[in-house]
Structure formats: structure tokens, C-alpha cells
Amino acid sequence: MENLRVLVVEDEPTMCKLLKDMLHQTGATMVVECADAASARKQFAESRFHIVMLDLGLPDMDGHELMQELKAANEQQHIVLVTADDSIDSIQRAISAGANGYVVKPYSLEKIQDVVNNYVMVHGGEGEALKGISRHH
Numbered sequence: 001m002e003n004l005r006v007l008v009v010e011d012e013p014t015m016c017k018l019l020k021d022m023l024h025q026t027g028a029t030m031v032v033e034c035a036d037a038a039s040a041r042k043q044f045a046e047s048r049f050h051i052v053m054l055d056l057g058l059p060d061m062d063g064h065e066l067m068q069e070l071k072a073a074n075e076q077q078h079i080v081l082v083t084a085d086d087s088i089d090s091i092q093r094a095i096s097a098g099a100n101g102y103v104v105k106p107y108s109l110e111k112i113q114d115v116v117n118n119y120v121m122v123h124g125g126e127g128e129a130l131k132g133i134s135r136h137h
Contacts, residue, residue, distance in 0.1 A: 004116065005030040007049040009040040009066070010082065011059050015105065019053060019082070022112040037061035044070055049077075051119050053103075056083040056090075064097055071098045078123065080115050082107070 006028045010016040013035075020031045032047065034040040037060050044052070052070060056063035067079050080101035081094045094102050101118060103111050 003030070004028045004051070004119075005032075005047070005049045007032050007034065007040065007043055007047075007052045009034045009037070009052065009058065009063075010055045011035045011057070012055075015055075015107070019107055019112070022107060022109050023053075023116070025109060026113050026116045028116070035059075037066045040066060041069070044073065050123070051115065052077060052079045053115070054079055054081050056081055056085065056094075064093065067094075067099060068097060078119050 004027055006023050008016055008019050008023070008031055010019060010033070016033050016035070020033060023031050032043050032049070034043055037058050040052075040054075043049075054063050054067055054070075058066065063081060063083070067081065070077055070079060075098075078100045079098070080103060081099045082103045082105060083090065084105045086104040091102050100122070101115055103115060
């Protein structure tokens with residue numbers, strides 16, 4: 001899949017940079033960073049993204065609520081929630097609310113590759129591989 005565009009909504013600068021670097025390693029060509037729900041809404045309205053990586057703990061809004069807003073605007077939007085909360089309740093709530101994936105921090109290249117591969121499998125056609133993806137670390 002060419003020109004993979006990802007919106008990263010993460011308020012922790014170190015985590016945001018790490019996630020952005022990993023996304024580039026998996027073949028993402030455009031990664032836009034937002035530190036809060038307000039800027040994420042603006043970016044989402046102005047551009048189309050293949051994947052939205054959304055932190056649940058944002059300073060101005062709960063990530064679950066923002067996900068519901070984004071899904072209401074585009075029900076086909078591929079949204080992956082990222083959080084330190086690995087509780088079954090949180091994961092079930094996310095999936096039942098429409099999340100396409102759930103990544104527990106800390107990020108690993110393998111987890112981020114799985115997110116991208118899942119998107120390609122669902123939206124990009126079977127067997128279509130992204131450049132630069134390798135299962136080796």
C-alpha cells in the first residue's frame with residue numbers, strides 16, 4: 001500500500017516520537033501528530049487518514065469519546081486505541097465502541113507492524129505488502 005497516512009493523537013511527546021518513528025519504519029509516508037482532541041478534530045476534518053492511532057488519556061477529552069466522534073464523522077475510519085491500560089474491561093469497551101485495534105504501551109515495532117498489517121489486510125487487499133516491513137527487529 002502506497003502513501004499510508006496516519007494521524008497520531010498522543011499527548012506524551014516521548015511516546016509520540018517513538019510511535020511516529022515506528023510508523024515510518026513500517027512504511028507510513030505521512031504521520032501527523034496531535035497532542036489533544038481539539039487539534040485531532042481539526043486535522044481529521046482537513047485531511048484523510050488511513051489509520052488513526054488514538055491515546056485514551058488525552059488532556060482535553062477521553063479517547064473513547066473522541067473515537068466515537070471520529071467514527072460518527074466516518075464510520076469506516078480505521079481507529080486503533082493506544083493506552084497503558086491493559087484491563088479486559090478497557091479492551092472490551094474499546095472494541096464494542098468500534099475500535100479496530102488496541103495497543104498496550106509500551107509500544108514495540110512488532111505491535112505497530114501488526115496494526116499496519118491489519119489495516120492492509122482489511123482495507124488494502126490480501127497479499128499487498130507495505131514496503132519496509134520486516135518481521136525482524
